[in-house]
Amino acid sequence: MSNPFLEPSTLDYQLPPFASIREEHYLPAFDAGFAEHLADIDRITASGETPTFENTVVALERAGSTLDRVSSVFFSNSVSHATAAIQDLEQQVAPRLAEHEDNIKLNRALFGRLRQVPLDGLDEESVRLVEEYLRSFVRAGAELDDDAQATLRRLNSELSGLSTEFSQKLLKDTNDSALLLDSVEELDGLSADSISAAAGAASDAGHEGKYLLTLILPTAQPALESLTDRGVRRRLHEASVNRGARGTDADTLAIATRMATLRAERAALLGFDTYAAAATDNQTAPSLDAIMDRMRQLAAPAVRNARDEAAELEAEAGHPIEPWDWAFYAARVRKAKFDVDMDALRPYFELERVIHDGVFYAANRLYGLSFTERPDLVGYHPDVRVWEVFNEDGSGLGLFLGDYYTRDTKSGGAWMNSFVDQSTLEGTRAVVINNLNISKPGRGEPTLLSYDQVVTTFHEFGHALHGLFSDVTYPLFAGTSVPRDFVEYPSQVNEMWILWPEIVANYARHHETGEALPQEVIDRIHAAGAWGEGFETTAYLGATLLDLAWHSIPAGTVIEDPLAFEASALADAGVDFAPVPPRYRTSYFKHIFAGGYAASYYAYIWSEMLDADTVEWFKSSGGLTRENGDHFRRELLSRGNSIDPLEAFRRFRGRDADLHPLLVRRGLA
Structure with missing residues (x-):
């Protein structure tokens, strides 16, 4: 049987040939990919020629194409469609890939050639490529002894x-x-489509006639806003916060603790005091101390605001507020103060309209893009859809894939992946995917989104645009391959169009009547926007400071009780306000223990400083115009990591970012 990974795809934009890919193809493709990549490296190091940019650096960029193809598909499936076979393969492949990467980055002959490459006569992007490779090799341990x-x-x-x-x-x-529930009465308060989704989830899990409330990745579960039964709310909240810490064979706390101690040991080996110091050494933030100072500056006013909000909720509830009460009574207070019932908005946010008449429409108005669905191109699962993306002049920009529904084989949360990176060196254009976790409705029923899910849809498409607009020479710099504390910036900017007048009028229409979301409701959503930021910022900072605590332990630290460590870390940081648990607790903090955000979860609010300042620029410069979109695309979104990201921001904005818009947005000014 031929292996589809061993040659470049012949499909449009080199979309992986998912219809031909079988699980038995992966391991042979990895074997071939490892061998091919090492052979490519051997040819570079065995060359008798004097090292040059072309024969060393460009050759390194071109090396390992088979491994790139199989890795991009396999590791996307490992989070999007992790069947039992995929999980077994991942346990075999992941350590081998780590070993292989070490074989490249710790190759003394290759590192020696890189150091000899002359920079004279190279353009700005090429000089940066050499410098980035050298930095990455040093950070990987190339200068350590045997x-x-x-x-x-x-x-x-x-x-x-x-x-x-x-x-x-x-x-x-x-x-x-x-959470499995026996009767529909226990779901009182949920919308009809949510009840239908819970019934469908139970049926799919083999519990016909019952109702299953599946969990999303963060602590806060959407149903807590609507469920009237306080006991059910408590059970749902406790199911959320106890994941990975229930004393079962699926516990994760020991793994998290071991990872934190190993990372501390690794950092010390590389000459850093802590893993946090090592992880933030190559970010846009000037130092770990600067990050810690900023987080602490935000923590005290955030918790103060959260306590004020809690007092309002207790007055509404008539009893002390517990974590499982917060969302429920916050919805009531918000309705009383601003006459906004967020759950009642769901009929106006039907998925197809949100995608086509919201997300895609905003991209058309701002950047001139158009989208054509390609049913002839298939994904790795029947739920995956493929669109071809065109520039205003009709030229093809790339492919966008959407995988919107939750399933048992998909990780929680939402994310963007890349199957093919744009590169003029390789002649490739971007193929990117957005993953969400929306509950699938009953057969024949519409998919109605919560307002938060609309925000997520726009947010993740901001990442997709960052990948699609990439216009760089070298694959290393493509799209979202920027520092972790910069990568969330473009995606957060894209959220600004959700309630922009021309956009919301185009997509927010009642799925049955076609009635537009009334302007007075939109005005009330705007007015209510800042209320609740005490909770949101405190929950976010709780997770951020917990991340930094785990990764600020020195080598040799012994942690006997990870939950006690967690509690102490939150108390020491001043964010241990019981009604507002951190957005992620240790046992389900996938971002930092399985998602590349270790010591970097601060990135969201660090990026938000750039985002908030950019939103002010758009508003003061005319808003949703092609001129503004082209400027943002040309100076920032297209640049990837081909120039220093903060320099790209300065070229776009004309100056460094101002913190004040972020403080106003978060209610911390």
Whole structure:
């Protein structure tokens, strides 16, 4: 049987040939990919020619094409459609990939050639490419002696395996922790489509006639806003916060603790005091101290605002507010203060309209893009849809895939992945995908989104635009390959169009009557926007400061009780306000233990400073215009990491970012 990974795809834009890919193709393709990549490296290091940019750096960029093809598909499926076979393969492949990466980055001959490459006569992007490779090799341990490199290899291999184990156990326990209810009366307060989705989820899980409330990744579960039964709310909240810490074979706490201690050891080996210091050394933030100072500055006023909000909720409830009460009474207070019932908005947010008449329409108005669905091109699962994206002049820009519905094989949360990176060197254009976790409605019923899900849809498409608009020479710099504390910036900017007059009028229409969402309701949503930021900021900072605490332990630290460590970290940071738990607790903090955000969850609010300032620029410069969109695309979205991201921001904005718009947005001014 021919293996579809061994040659470039012949489909449009080199979309992976998912219809031909079988699970038995992956392991042979990885075997071939590892061997091919090492052979490519051997040719570079065995060359008798003097190192040049072309024969060393460009050759390194071109190396490993088979491994790139199989990795992009496999690791997308490992979070989007993690069948039992995929999970078994991931346990085999992940440590081997870590070892392989070490074989590249710790190759002394290759590192030696890179250091000899002359920079004279190279353009700005090419100079940056050489410098980035050198930095990445040093950070990977290329300058360590043999004994230290051997230790580093051991640590990297174990960490890779633990990350896979954390992800797989969390997926299992998230599925196992879903709340099964016997009667529809227990769902009082939920909308008809939500009840239908719960019935469908129960049926799919083999519980015909019952109702299953599945869990999303963050602590706060959407149904808590609507469920009238306080006991059911408590059970749902406790199911959420106890994931990975229930004393089952799917517990993750020991894994998280082991990973934190191994990361501390790895950081010390590389000359850093802590893993947090190592992880933030190559970000846009000037230093770890600067990050910690900023987070602490935000924490005190955020908690103060949260306490004020809690007092309002207690007055409404007539009893002390527990975590499972917050969303329910916040919805009531918001309705009383601003006459906004967020759950009542769902009929105006039907998925197809949100995608076509909202997300795509905004991209057309701002950037001139158009989208044509391609049913002839298939994804890795029947739910995946494919659109071809065109520039205003009709030229093809790339492919956008959407995988919107939840399933047992999909990780919680929402994210963007890339199957093909844009590169003029390779002659490739971007193929990107957005994953969400929307409950699938009953057969024949519309998919109605909550307002938060609308926000997520626009947010993730901001990442997709960052990938699609990439216009760089070298694959290393393509699209979202920017520092972690910059990558969320373009996606957060894209959220600004959700309630922009021309956009919301185009997509927010009642799915039965076609009636537009009334302007007075939109005005009330705007007015209510800042209320509740105490809760949101406190929950976010709780997770951020917990992340930094886990990754600020020195090498050799022994943590006997991870939950006690968590409680102490939140108290020490001043964000231990019981009614507002952190957005993620240790046991289900996938971002940092299986998602690349270790010591970097601060990135969201760090990026938001740039985002808030950019929103002010758009508003003061005429808003939704092609001129503004082209400027943002040309100076920032297209640049990837080909120039320093903050320099790209300065070229776009004309100056450094101003913190004040963020403080106003968060109610912290």
